[in-house]
Amino acid sequence: MVGLTERQDQVLAFVVQEYVENAQPVGSETLRRRGLGVSSATIRNELAALEELGFLMQPHTSAGRVPTEKGYRYFVESLMDEFELPLVEQRMIRHQFHQVTLDIDQWMRLAAAVLAHSSHGAALVTAPQSEHCRFKHLQLIAISDQVALLVIVLYEGTVKQQMLALAQPIEQEDLMRVSNRLNDYLGGRNGEQIRALAIALSAFESDVVRIVAEVMRQVDARSSQDVYRDGMMDILRQPEFSASERIQALLEMLEQRSLLEAMLSEFAPARGVHVVIGSESQRDEMNDFSIVLARYGLPGEATGVVGVLGPVRMQYARSIGAVRYVAGLLGDLMARMHGR
């Protein structure tokens, strides 16, 4: 890519900032007032050049300029100031996390809330998962004569529960014995190993094992995975979504959890903050949106994704800062939970 002149950089940066702020095509006069030391005519020349190069476009002949995706991309890569979350905000966030109980579910909720709040976009968070989850512990608890609760704890920290119908009443004592026995057999194994396990079990025990295997299969397939979401409202307030079909398209996408899940994994292959702008995602339904996301967690063991979804006209610096900080924080918390 050919380099732009310093002034072109400056003009492009101003256009992006101005447009992000006001959602209105920005003209030469506005730009001049913004403080470049040259006349509007000069700026018009630069604007024409930037348009020629594909960084800007005009919605129609006599409107101001709007950044193209290429323009945003260049802005994010080369023009944008690094943005760290203000220290006060960082402290506040840390504080909130320490106040909440040590529960993955709650962490995810809080992460989404915090992210939505500080990025002014829609936050998306997935719980940490490893390639193949490993069994840690199960516990059977009598609920009534005919029903028992099966709690399954995975090494990743995920806790799944499942009720099961009992053919005949079983005492809590016996359930405990079964739990202990199965824990000995299953501890540390992954789903595949458990499915392949060939040991002598009672009918009830093998029922339980089958359920455990099924649950772990679901977790592995991420099919049961929830995407924690927050801040949907903020995004609707953006002027580009005042048309109701667009709102619908957006909401429909956000409802489709499976789609979100797939996207999140696809766009955040490794650690670090990734930015996907509009149609770069190669997905039609994302054409009007950008997403900033990062993988967090213990690489190789268990990782999840945090991200911010917003209009292409998004506050990238702010979002990137927020995502980076929250990802780091969640990573620390996980490390601590796993006792490292």
Added chain:
Amino acid sequence: MVGLTERQDQVLAFVVQEYVENAQPVGSETLRRRGLGVSSATIRNELAALEELGFLMQPHTSAGRVPTEKGYRYFVESLMDEFELPLVEQRMIRHQFHQVTLDIDQWMRLAAAVLAHSSHGAALVTAPQSEHCRFKHLQLIAISDQVALLVIVLYEGTVKQQMLALAQPIEQEDLMRVSNRLNDYLGGRNGEQIRALAIALSAFESDVVRIVAEVMRQVDARSSQDVYRDGMMDILRQPEFSASERIQALLEMLEQRSLLEAMLSEFAPARGVHVVIGSESQRDEMNDFSIVLARYGLPGEATGVVGVLGPVRMQYARSIGAVRYVAGLLGDLMARMHGR
């Protein structure tokens, strides 16, 4: 309330049905074509009378008529045909419930999905709760050296989990012992009793008891209660919400879970299906909506609420049928789970 003539009943019913279907003010000519055996002029007279009586209104001088809330109310009370969910649909729904695991959480999700689907509105469901929840069982599970998982099961079937940080490592064996000991002490008690409990406990044990009490307090206060929702999208497709401020108002309300919770309990005091139309709710934010809901469960023990939220121009018969059926079904399922 003075009775209407038979023909007025018929005209009003037609207006409601027609308007519910097409969302357009309905005029005398449309009504005549619908099959009353009289001319449009006669119908106009009846319409004028119904307007005089407050059952109908005109959006403007020369438009058709639209039902008022009073009109809908009369329709629901006196004019509407009883509507039972078709047997095929009933069977399909039952089938779905039997396919799913015996898990309250899953039931609620499914109930919301089913309700949304068959009412074409937004479904709202709350999990069963009793006045004062009672402790059934707890289980401590070692996650790492520094963290244990506390699973709390309540008589109502609710399962809550909470991680807790350990000051020092505790063996799974010891955790088991603590669990057993506390189960003996706490079994069957409600939150208040647990808070008042004065027995000799280790520091760790009393930590656990304190957490249990806190969780139960939250459950009692319904502050942690989730409202299961589904079908938000359908409601947005209604023409009355094409204006984006209205969509926002709606979504904002649906996001406010605490508000929903409060409303649901308020409007479904006892068993049976309740219908609240528009401003009857005395809540400004509900002015444009109606809600059909029913309390389900084991009265006196544990009950929840299922409901359908939609525009005032809602298919009441259909919604009432769906809500009634799902409420009954959930009640049966709960009874079975509690082994009655």
Added chain:
DNA sequence: CTTGGCACTCTTGTATTGAGAGTGCTAAAC
């Protein structure tokens, strides 16, 4: 009590117009 007829009202869609914003280009100034 019902109905045909008719004038009247109000909305809605379309066409027209003028103001405003912003551009591109040219020619002069630096």
Added chain:
DNA sequence: GTTTAGCACTCTCAATACAAGAGTGCCAAG
């Protein structure tokens, strides 16, 4: 060579006007 003032041009947007259509209310006759 770059910058700038000037100006004609283009396009949007809001306001206005107008015609068509839907529906009403009312009167007088059946």
